[in-house]
Amino acid sequence: MEIGLHSVFYGFNYTLFMKQLSLGPMEKMTKEEIAGLVQQGKMLPLMEEFYTIQGEGFHKGTAAYFVRIGGCDVGCHWCDVKESWDAELHPPTDTAIIVDNATKHSDVIVVTGGEPLTWDMTQLTMGLKEKNVQTHIETSGAYPLTGTWDWICLSPKKIKLPQTEVYKKAHELKMIIYNKSDFDFAEEQASLVGAECILYLQPEWSVRDKVVPLIVEYVMQHPKWKVSLQTHKYLNIP
Numbered sequence: 224m225e226i227g228l229h230s231v232f233y234g235f236n237y238t239l240f241m242k243q244l245s246l247g248p249m250e251k252m253t254k255e256e257i258a259g260l261v262q263q264g265k266m267l268p269l270m271e272e273f274y275t276i277q278g279e280g281f282h283k284g285t286a287a288y289f290v291r292i293g294g295c296d297v298g299c300h301w302c303d304v305k306e307s308w309d310a311e312l313h314p315p316t317d318t319a320i321i322v323d324n325a326t327k328h329s330d331v332i333v334v335t336g337g338e339p340l341t342w343d344m345t346q347l348t349m350g351l352k353e354k355n356v357q358t359h360i361e362t363s364g365a366y367p368l369t370g371t372w373d374w375i376c377l378s379p380k381k382i383k384l385p386q387t388e389v390y391k392k393a394h395e396l397k398m399i400i401y402n403k404s405d406f407d408f409a410e411e412q413a414s415l416v417g418a419e420c421i422l423y424l425q426p427e428w429s430v431r432d433k434v435v436p437l438i439v440e441y442v443m444q445h446p447k448w449k450v451s452l453q454t455h456k457y458l459n460i461p
């Protein structure tokens with residue numbers, strides 16, 4: 224399995240990267256060496272990291288440290304983090320540094336993106352587990368599952384369906400509802416996850432006024448589903 228080769232990384236802006244980071248010995252590394260470390264998951268294109276409250280799904284209301292990894296080629300038209308798509312815009316960062324920063328703030332680390340499974344998550348989660356913190360991932364499941372996860376939030380997208388293994392291991396299924404046809408897609412995806420997987424319907428934020436009444440009605444008619452809202456947006460926090 225060749226992790227990360229589906230993401231165009233080799234052409235990232237090395238000069239910009241060196242300006243953004245001051246990493247001592249790494250300044251001597253070639254861009255090929257850095258690309259090799261990214262491919263191994265020893266460095267990752269870090270877009271942002273922040274301590275906040277998990278707003279969505281089963282763990283909503285829980286304080287957590289978010290690590291947003293750049294890179295996603297799934298291409299959802301309503302994506303609210305399109306700036307994450309191009310991994311080249313985000314500095315390759317030593318995975319050990321990401322671990323150190325994250326574990327200073329919280330015992331719950333949520334790895335999100337972008338699509339974090341674009342990259343090999345083994346090194347990152349190994350470092351986090353060594354520090355005895357909970358590892359959560361938010362993924363479309365479009366790429367092979369790597370890493371050790373205490374909680375997998377699977378949010379499938381029609382244009383790049385999840386890998387079989389991710390369906391089986393998901394703890395929660397979060398289906399984004401943008402229009403009525405998404406209910407059929409949600410049912411189809413729910414038939415593929417394990418029996419213990421918790422099922423959520425979540426309105427896409429930009430059409431929430433239109434779809435929330437549809438979701439409310441649907442959940443009352445089909446109570447195996449629960450409603451998930453992006454409560455962090457109501458709280459005006461990241």
Ligand code: SF4
Pocket residue numbers: 295296297298299301302303304305307336337338363380
């Ligand atoms: S999978 Fe996530 S990050 Fe990628 S385009 Fe879709 S919503 Fe955006």
